[in-house]
Amino acid sequence: MSLVLQLIISGLAVGCLYAVIALGYSLTYVVNGTLNMSQGQLVMVGGVLLFGFTEHAGLPFPLAFAASIIVVALLNLVIERLAIRKFDKGANSVEWVLSTIAVGIIIQDVALYFNGPDEGVVPSPAGNGMLRIAEAGIYWKEFIFFPIVGILLALLILFYQKSHWGLWLRATADNRTAVEMMGINSGRVVAVAYVLSGLLAGIGGALMSTNYAVSVDVGLPLGLKAISVAILAGVNNPKGIVGTGLLLGVAEVFIGQYVSTAFREMFVYGIVILVLYWKPMGLFNVRKTLVKV
């Protein structure tokens, strides 16, 4: 019983990360129908930077944490400017898929060049202590994910509901033309969405590096996992993404424990493909189909 509880808790911790990263896709996708296919690599950069800042540069943890996520957010702003804006030409364009994949490859290879292939874990400020919940043991550094991600989501909701940027983001997601007619520069709204998405990627990566080993090649599989979450939930459904992310995290841990560690990934992607057979637009997609072609 305690094992099951323990598995659930570690699954939820991983799931938190998936949810945060996958939300990054959703934030931009609803605004202009594009997303950054190199999101996974950005997460990696967040993790590697935190490791570099704390271990090599010797910065204090809070400063290093803030610096890493800000760098990633700014990086995503640059990506929006260079790889998205020019190629965002309506629903059928695929150039931005290619351009952001190219960005991902470049980021990963440059990171490899500077960082090398080694992996590292940042000592978490939460320490190495154990928390005991009904005989299940969980590390504090893992448990700390829950309050942090919870606060992060609350802040995000608050930002969307209360700030004028949040209002503009929601408005642009609804009808970009109307927003333009109101005299708002929707290009800047898109840029803000990308900065937010970058912040999420940076926080996800930095958090991750406090509990899991991070190397330059974790980005791609992580990004894909998060994309699977977004696909399963429907990219335009943030609540569904959080739920699905947590669920996937737990499912993965259980498959690893009771079925096979080696083929864990294949199970996950197999499920994604099966779901797409059944519901091509995701499980909880909120868009209704209007036209019958």
Next chain:
Amino acid sequence: MNGINKSRIFRRSVPVGGIVAAAALVSAAWTTDTYMLNLFFTIGIYVITCVGMNILVGYCGIVSIGHAGLMAAGAYTSAIASTQYGLNFWLSALAGIAVSLLIGSIIAIPTIKAGGVYLSMITIAFGVVVHEALIRWDVVTGGPLGISGIPKPKLGGYDFDLQSMYVLVLVIAAASLVLAYNIRRSAWGRSMIATKENEIAAASLGIRKFKPQFVGFAVSSVLAGLAGTLYAHTNSFISPDTYHFQASVQLVLIVILGGSGTLLGPVIGAIILVFLPELLEMEKLRMALYGGIMFAVLYFLPKGIMGTLNDWLEARLGLKLATQEDGRLINATSDGTLFEQEIKSRIGKAAALRLDNIHKSFGGLKALSDVSFAVTAGTIHSLVGPNGAGKTTLLNVISGLYAAESGTMELHGTSLSGSLSSVSGLGIARTFQHSRLFKELTVLENVMTGMTVKAKTGLGAAMLRTPGQRRKEKLLREKAHLLLDLIGFEGNRHMSASQLPYGHQRMVEIARALATGPSVLLLDEPAAGMTAAEIKQLEDLLKQLVHYGLTIVLIEHHMDFVQRVSDAVTVLDFGRVIGTGKPEELLNDPRVIQAYLGKEEVAADAER
């Protein structure tokens, strides 16, 4: 004249150049060293794979970033079949191709339906999973060490060596280029491009997205699997390293660098990407370089090298590597007999179209309420009403694009329902408020696309371009010419549709709709944006079509035009029918005038 001459010389010089190049390439097998030959061989393998990828990316608009996984499927299946089960090369290669096709189909079916970015994501995930599986499933795949000792093919008493494998790959690469060229020139290629460019317009011609796109994916899976087996049996050793994510990206890069949708693009792309690392001798940052090239291509050469070159040749020298032969079978005058027969075979006796109590709302907005009227066969029936009256919505309901909430429709006495593409099959064709021509296709090809469903082109016949297929294409071309004659199109019919002036685009769209062989034609503001002369031409055309027995439902705002051409008019306002009757009566009805101009006090209010 000069341009045509040059063009002819150019076209004749192409086969000659091809033969010289082929001879040089074959002789390379014995004139270069093993190292060089291996590079040449690699290029051949890439060409085979990327010709398939090009069909997928260039024609279907599907960006798959997992095709290295399909190559792996072919390579590993064939390797295992020959090393562990002792199958000869030809059988094991067949097994490899079959497995690649099977796996390709499994991922294609759900992802094509989901489309767009979902598709790219799933293909990436697929590639990553295959790579993982190759490493982890070591009892079968040999794990990270891979499989070695894969035998080279034997044929009769002959043992293939690197030289003869290279020649074999060369032949297969050339064959796959021909295959791609044949697909592009067939109804399949046109359907692929049509569904890529405009799914709704394609559906209005009865072409559903799934079939051509699935075929594109299947063909590319077969070619990837084939290339994989050829590589495995030539190299005699394979390992997971060859099939990682970056390899899939490299395949896409070859296609877009060479020029997606161009015939020779994959060849140029493969040559550059194989030789570039050799020239640069880079060990580190090689993937970053590829990423940089990909970025630069997207930025500065969006059409790739061959696409840009083709444009340049066309603009500077008036040369065009035509995808379509010129020349007509018959220099027939446009008496329209061909067309008339086709229409007459479809006309029923009853009222062509009958609508009863149609309701349609969007959320709380009632776009159509209780719409009922009948359209007599062989007449022009106009729908008029102020903006937002529900005219286009009604057209969308009739053509199947929208489903009505309630009400019934009949076409020639039988119940009418279904999606846009199935309604097209029942004999209703339509145009759209804004031009939806397929811009990458020529004017002639646009019209030919309209005949896709009826022509029923077999995939095998299209790929091999059998004599029967050639005849069929000639007939389609001829019919398309006749239709263009009918609408009075006088410009260059081999020019891409994107270059047409707006008024001509509208006319060509009508010809394309007619190509489906409809009994009812729905036109959504055809005269919008036309010059007075063009409107006159349109008027003559519509009258002629009705004379042939076609029934036309027309939305139009030019009231004098409506009055001249219509046999009957239905006036809509706020989604309701105000009246149906003869144009001269109805258009002077006070209620109709009020609907258009508003009541006096309302108008005064608005002014203030």
